[in-house]
Amino acid sequence: MEIIDFLFADEQLFTTITLLVLIALLIGNIVTDKLKKYEDVDTTAATELMDDDNLIVLDVREKKELKSGYIKGSTHIPLSDVKNKLDKLDKDKSILVYCRSGSRSAHIAGVLTRNEYENVYNLKGGIQAWKRAKLPVKT
Numbered sequence: 001m002e003i004i005d006f007l008f009a010d011e012q013l014f015t016t017i018t019l020l021v022l023i024a025l026l027i028g029n030i031v032t033d034k035l036k037k038y039e040d041v042d043t044t045a046a047t048e049l050m051d052d053d054n055l056i057v058l059d060v061r062e063k064k065e066l067k068s069g070y071i072k073g074s075t076h077i078p079l080s081d082v083k084n085k086l087d088k089l090d091k092d093k094s095i096l097v098y099c100r101s102g103s104r105s106a107h108i109a110g111v112l113t114r115n116e117y118e119n120v121y122n123l124k125g126g127i128q129a130w131k132r133a134k135l136p137v138k139t
Helices: 002-007 010-035 043-049 063-068 079-088 103-114 126-132
Strands: 039-041 055-059 094-098 120-123
Touching (some): 043 120, 043 126, 079 103, 094 103, 094 126, 103 120
Parallel strands (some): 039 120, 055 094, 094 120
16 A cells, blocks of 8 residues: 555656556557567568569658669559559568668558558568668669
């Protein structure tokens, strides 16, 4: 009982609320990670996936970002268009999604899996990680 009195004392209320919010965010993050149906892959795993002819490499960056380079053979559909162009992607193929840093592609990987695409991968770190690994980039 003393701990509860301590946590909810007026001078501790802000700290207690902050702690509860952080715990809730941590639990939410863990649950979200467990429920996602796509797999985050690093550049090594991505290159291994590319050995499969049944792979679509999907670039979801904006058109102006392509000037900085892209992965050879990738299909470009900007993030804002992906939902409208899902029918252009073969559900029977695996899909590796990438963007600049990996966050937009993670969002699209989630969209794909919610639309019944089964073998979906997100390139962790995006094209930046690809370049850091000194992998080939087309310009």
